[in-house]
Amino acid sequence: MEQNNRVCLGxxxxxxxxxxxxxxxxxxxxxxxxxxxxxxxxEAGSQKFSIKVVGHxxxxxxxxxxxxxxxxxxxxxxxxxxxxxxxLLPQLEEEEFYHTDLIGLDVKExxxxxxxxxxxxxxxxxxxxxxxxxxxxxxxxxxLPFTKQYVPVINIKDGxxxxxxxxxxxxxxxxxxxxxx
Numbered sequence: 800m801e802q803n804n805r806v807c808l809g810x811x812x813x814x815x816x817x818x819x820x821x822x823x824x825x826x827x828x829x830x831x832x833x834x835x836x837x838x839x840x841x842e843a844g845s846q847k848f849s850i851k852v853v854g855h856x857x858x859x860x861x862x863x864x865x866x867x868x869x870x871x872x873x874x875x876x877x878x879x880x881x882x883x884x885x886x887l888l889p890q891l892e893e894e895e896f897y898h899t900d901l902i903g904l905d906v907k908e909x910x911x912x913x914x915x916x917x918x919x920x921x922x923x924x925x926x927x928x929x930x931x932x933x934x935x936x937x938x939x940x941x942x943l944p945f946t947k948q949y950v951p952v953i954n955i956k957d958g959x960x961x962x963x964x965x966x967x968x969x970x971x972x973x974x975x976x977x978x979x980x
Contacts, residue, residue, distance in 0.1 A: 805882040806899050807842075808833050814874055815856055819867040821876060822859040826898065830860055836888070839881035848881065900955050906932050909951065909963035918960065921945060932962070 809830075813822035825833045831852050840847045849865035867873055891897070898921045906916035916932040919940060923929065928945035943949045943962060952961035 804885050805844075806885050806888060806897055807880045807882050808836065808839060809860070810880045811862075811876050811878065812859060813877060814870055815861050817870045819869050819873045820853060820861050820863055821867070821873050822856050823862045823881070825860055833860065833881065834862070836883045839883055842880050842882060844882070846879075850881065894953075896953065896955065901930070901953070901960070904953075904955070905959040907959050907961045909961050914959070916941075916962075930960075 808827055809823045809825040811821045812824050814820065815822050823833065825831075827833050834850045834852045838847050838849055851863045851865075852860050853863050854861040864873075864876070867876065885897075888897075901918050901921060904918045905914045906918060907913065908915050914935070916934045918930060919933045920931040921928060922931065922942070929942045930945040930950060931940055931942050933940055948963070950960055950962055952959075954960070
């Protein structure tokens with residue numbers, strides 16, 4: 800499988816029980832769909848896995864991997880990502896993106912057009928999508944709501960996004976006066 804044509808569907812974050820089940824953080828739109836794409840492989844492409852979702856453990860999936868029958872073997876797989884060829888995934892609608900396509904894009908400031916950062920990650924903690932960017936000047940990581948208001952332009956073909964209405968915490972440092980009293 801060509802490395803740049805792959806998408807990570809999820810990652811093993813822990814183990815469950817003594818029979819080799821693993822806890823998986825799914826990155827698919829419907830978490831249980833992670834096992835619907837056939838055989839998956841690790842990031843390097845050196846291991847292939849047949850997986851089956853067997854339940855939930857809080858916000859994580861419980862997954863059985865064929866051939867992984869004990870806790871010790873399962874523990875060696877913690878941190879492993881599950882990758883598939885992009886061609887196996889559904890066609891995206893307009894203005895839908897895979898996270899992997901956004902990570903690493905340049906971040907341009909709307910007002911100046913200057914490249915100020917790079918997309919580092921995307922998150923959703925339950926209240927909406929957030930985009931994490933790494934500021935070039937300071938190296939600081941900042942999060943913005945991943946909405947049209949804050950990210951009005953996404954141009955994957957040319958490798959950039961445009962952000963507006965940004966105010967970084969690092970800009971506030973040292974601007975206030977300490978008042979003793």
